[in-house]
Amino acid sequence: MQKYDKIYAKDASYFGHTSKQFTTLFSNLDFVSGTILDLGAGQGRDSIFLAKRGYNVIAIDSSKVGLDQLRERVEEEDLPIEIVHADAQGYTPPQDLDAIVADRFFHELPNNSRVKLLQRMIGHLRQGGYMLIADDKSVLPNLRDTLKKEKFEVLRDKNGILFTYKP
Numbered sequence: 001m002q003k004y005d006k007i008y009a010k011d012a013s014y015f016g017h018t019s020k021q022f023t024t025l026f027s028n029l030d031f032v033s034g035t036i037l038d039l040g041a042g043q044g045r046d047s048i049f050l051a052k053r054g055y056n057v058i059a060i061d062s063s064k065v066g067l068d069q070l071r072e073r074v075e076e077e078d079l080p081i082e083i084v085h086a087d088a089q090g091y092t093p094p095q096d097l098d099a100i101v102a103d104r105f106f107h108e109l110p111n112n113s114r115v116k117l118l119q120r121m122i123g124h125l126r127q128g129g130y131m132l133i134a135d136d137k138s139v140l141p142n143l144r145d146t147l148k149k150e151k152f153e154v155l156r157d158k159n160g161i162l163f164t165y166k167p
């Protein structure tokens, strides 16, 4: 059993509700439908929030326990969430994305894999799409540099939240 399988098995709502910062940013998007990839979705708190706002969500995580808990909610509430149990490092989205969220996900990866994955994923983001990273401040500098090199516009960069726009 993986680390997160054990954690989630003990508490079906381990990370609690979606953060206020997150809900505020995603309550003001300039598109009302589309597909959002939730990287390292865990038990799916953010996926559920986004699906309830009307977006189609792809929730990918390597924890089967977390995703099984999410699947129960998806079935009970008939939410538009596609669940993918896989290592995100080997995953290719099936279509262009309108946004990608990575809520406390990148710090889970080895240092030298983070930028590589970010570069690959933003290649699947449409022009005008959004990339939201919420993570430890120590993880953000390399990710921020990568997004800036790719000419992403920074919309918010505060308190561990990096919210950017692909021009």
Ligand SMILES: C[S@@+](CC[C@H](N)C(=O)[O-])C[C@H]1O[C@@H](n2cnc3c(N)ncnc32)[C@H](O)[C@@H]1O
Residues within 6 Å of the ligand: 004, 015, 039, 040, 041, 042, 043, 044, 045, 046, 060, 061, 062, 063, 066, 086, 087, 088, 089, 102, 103, 104, 105, 108, 109
């Ligand atoms: C700190 S949790 C955050 C979960 C969720 N984003 C949230 O905010 O509630 C990190 C998640 O990343 C997942 N994870 C770690 N490495 C992964 C990988 N290589 N591929 C997919 N998921 C991964 C873990 O299983 C865990 O659910």
